[in-house]
Amino acid sequence: MAFTPGFTGSVLDRVEAERLDPAIVPRLVAEGDALYLAMPDYEPATDDASLAWTALDAAIPADELVLLGRIDGRPRFTRLPGDIQPARRTPAVMALIDSLPPSDAATYGVARSLLDWHARHRFCAFCGNPSTPMRAGWARHCPACGTEHYPRTxxxxxxxxxxxxxxxxxxxxxxxxxxxxxxxxxxxxxxxxxxxxxxxxxxxxxxxxxxxxxxxxxxxxxxxxxxxxxxxxxxxxxxxxxxxxxxxxxxxxxxxxxxxxxxxxxxxxxxxxxxxxxxxxxxxxxxxxxxxx
Amino acid sequence: MAFTPGFTGSVLDRVEAERLDPAIVPRLVAEGDALYLAMPDYEPATDDASLAWTALDAAIPADELVLLGRIDGRPRFTRLPGDIQPARRTPAVMALIDSLPPSDAATYGVARSLLDWHARHRFCAFCGNPSTPMRAGWARHCPACGTEHYPRTxxxxxxxxxxxxxxxxxxxxxxxxxxxxxxxxxxxxxxxxxxxxxxxxxxxxxxxxxxxxxxxxxxxxxxxxxxxxxxxxxxxxxxxxxxxxxxxxxxxxxxxxxxxxxxxxxxxxxxxxxxxxxxxxxxxxxxxxxxxx
Missing domain, CATH: 3.90.79.10 (Nucleoside Triphosphate Pyrophosphohydrolase)
Known part of the structure; x- marks a missing residue:
């Protein structure tokens, strides 16, 4: 039986070990070949019904960059705006998902879930103080009590x-x-x-x-x-x-x-x-x- | 192949539908045959290496009662103390788990995970205000922003x-x-x-x-x-x-x-x-x- 469930088959390398380096974002930006996926209000930029990766915009503050991983060896980022709100499931996005290549839909799924988790978890559930992103967007840290928080599935x-x-x-x-x-x-x-x-x-x-x-x-x-x-x-x-x-x-x-x-x-x-x-x-x-x- | 993984095989009926009734705790307490599992600092009361269920102590405030479910038709509660701290994994508890009947270990696992989740999530991750238990201990609610929170696995x-x-x-x-x-x-x-x-x-x-x-x-x-x-x-x-x-x-x-x-x-x-x-x-x-x- 051969079948590929939806949102699987991403070619993204999550570089989980690399992410442990606290300086990974500036280090990868300095490599110069990083690519960027714009997702204003969770709607991914597309080009001919594929995700549209563009050169990394130097105007984006480093602390708003989320490292999705590497594809073809090149670092891939998206952006976590400071004022991000939880995602809504829009007909436009659902139609888009149906038209994306499976690997792109899977990569978009990672980015969407990750940003949405940040939007819903800006405060420390243990002590109530604001928390801040860490690990290139794959965790949050509470400066007040020291608790680390990880994305929820x-x-x-x-x-x-x-x-x-x-x-x-x-x-x-x-x-x-x-x-x-x-x-x-x-x-x-x-x-x-x-x-x-x-x-x-x-x-x-x-x-x-x-x-x-x-x-x-x-x-x-x-x-x-x-x-x-x-x-x-x-x-x-x-x-x-x-x-x-x-x-x-x-x-x-x-x-x-x-x-x-x-x-x-x-x-x-x-x-x-x-x-x-x-x-x-x-x-x-x-x-x-x-x-x- | 016949095998039973650890922490499975509980005889607990989770009464998931009943839990939706906002008045379920006082209603089940009024039935008069509810039983209670004491878990001071997450150490379950035992009797001959089984969980020790006792009559429900009327002195426990109703808003600290957590409904685990029913066993043999009788409601089963434990307590969520207002000052509960996150659980630590002690050698005493690990030795106890090894000696409990499998169904009791599974029931204790439910109770332990549930209380520990409350201990780690007393504040709303969305807005930072204190949240309060609801649904007989199976959710939390933020009075400030209205967000509902569910236990994490x-x-x-x-x-x-x-x-x-x-x-x-x-x-x-x-x-x-x-x-x-x-x-x-x-x-x-x-x-x-x-x-x-x-x-x-x-x-x-x-x-x-x-x-x-x-x-x-x-x-x-x-x-x-x-x-x-x-x-x-x-x-x-x-x-x-x-x-x-x-x-x-x-x-x-x-x-x-x-x-x-x-x-x-x-x-x-x-x-x-x-x-x-x-x-x-x-x-x-x-x-x-x-x-x-």
Missing amino acids: DPVVIMLAEYRRGDIAQVLVGRQPIFPPGRFSALAGFLEVGEAIEGAVARELFEEAGVRAGRIRYVASQPWPFPSQLMIACIAEVDDPTITLDTNELEDAKWVTRADVLAALAGEDGAPFLAPPSYAIAHTLLRAWAEGA | DPVVIMLAEYRRGDIAQVLVGRQPIFPPGRFSALAGFLEVGEAIEGAVARELFEEAGVRAGRIRYVASQPWPFPSQLMIACIAEVDDPTITLDTNELEDAKWVTRADVLAALAGEDGAPFLAPPSYAIAHTLLRAWAEGA
């Missing part, structure tokens, strides 16, 4: 329940009221403190659809930059297909066959549901299942 | 590189300077913003040991309550076993065979290394690999 489990009877296999898809008309997708929810992936999958399936998970198998993962989740996709076998819907979460849920899923993924006119977009891991998960995962 | 990837030549399979184990003498374990590192599990596994293996990952397979996961990680265990196939050690992270690394791993897990005198403790997922991962994962 929230694990989310997303899953298909699978019911087999004889030769017929079906998976469970559900729909939230905010979805576009006709759209159904895999069920999902945030992993909680103290949970394993498998425990969270079983809990969410029971809460949202009233089905009891048996054996659970991992399929794939991807980052999701709205604002910064780790999506963990699984399939859970169930013995009883009776659905008890949590109507606070879902307005509908139904069992669909392999043929249904393939028709939805192909965007066929008569398909029994509208599939999630290709950059969402629900799409990858449905495809993987349809192809035998 | 940091994904960590932990992995064995696997090298096969003919019939001989070997995996890579490494040792950090802080390990007890003789201890080797799987390599591990925090997943970064914008990464998938597979990308983080490949990055960490290359950074720490200089080996290039090929196909990566997921094995198991567990929560790790020091303070609150999600451990994601994988095996990564490699074609070239040449090790280039990052001596900032590891003081040694070596390839070991199935027989070596089995001897280490059995605690044999002549074993080539000391295995990680059974509640660590590195132990589960080594056992799973030795048994064919």
Whole structure:
């Protein structure tokens, strides 16, 4: 099975070890070949539907430069404005993501999640004083109490329940009221403190659809930059297909066959549901299942 | 393959939907059969090496009660003292965890991670003002700016590189300077913003040991309550076993065979290394690999 989940496959080298050098930003700027991605209000500069990297503008204060990493050996920066606000998910950005090459979408995802984390964490959660960026934008430091803060990534489990009877296999898809008309997708929810992936999958399936998970198998993962989740996709076998819907979460849920899923993924006119977009891991998960995962 | 990672298998029902009721704590207290786990300075009360649940002490202020969930239908609380400090990892607690029944260790892990998160997040990271607990201890709210904050779980990837030549399979184990003498374990590192599990596994293996990952397979996961990680265990196939050690992270690394791993897990005198403790997922991962994962 060959598939590439959305927001993966970036050619970015994160230079994690280099970032430990407190003088890395001026050192890389001095190298002279650094490139820059403008992202005013989180909208990346593009050129022919690819990210538009330009020469680093010397007017940008060094303490506002965020080092994304290196591509083709050249340092890549973006900017953390002092007055940055949390990101909003705009239709323009979602359309852009759909058109970017996968590696560019992945690189943009890193930049977006990182800037948005700064925007939401300008104060020290331990003591309440203002914190300041450090490590080329990959951490914050509180001068008042000394606490260091690191970017946050929230694990989310997303899953298909699978019911087999004889030769017929079906998976469970559900729909939230905010979805576009006709759209159904895999069920999902945030992993909680103290949970394993498998425990969270079983809990969410029971809460949202009233089905009891048996054996659970991992399929794939991807980052999701709205604002910064780790999506963990699984399939859970169930013995009883009776659905008890949590109507606070879902307005509908139904069992669909392999043929249904393939028709939805192909965007066929008569398909029994509208599939999630290709950059969402629900799409990858449905495809993987349809192809035998 | 049957194995239960550490800190999993709790019989706790998290009552996630019930928690949305703003009056849930007084309502459950009024039911009269609630039980309480004392955890002074994060050390759980025990009785014959099990968690010691006692009747709820009416003297505890309602706004300091944290609802862990239900066990056997009865509500279970612990206490969030107003002056709580971040947890320290003490030898006494680590020894206790090793002796608790697995379900009790898992329940304690939930309680410990939750209290510790409150201790480290008493101020709003968005505006710097003090925040207050809400949702029976499962969130915080900032009265000044209205932001809601949820407990944080940091994904960590932990992995064995696997090298096969003919019939001989070997995996890579490494040792950090802080390990007890003789201890080797799987390599591990925090997943970064914008990464998938597979990308983080490949990055960490290359950074720490200089080996290039090929196909990566997921094995198991567990929560790790020091303070609150999600451990994601994988095996990564490699074609070239040449090790280039990052001596900032590891003081040694070596390839070991199935027989070596089995001897280490059995605690044999002549074993080539000391295995990680059974509640660590590195132990589960080594056992799973030795048994064919």
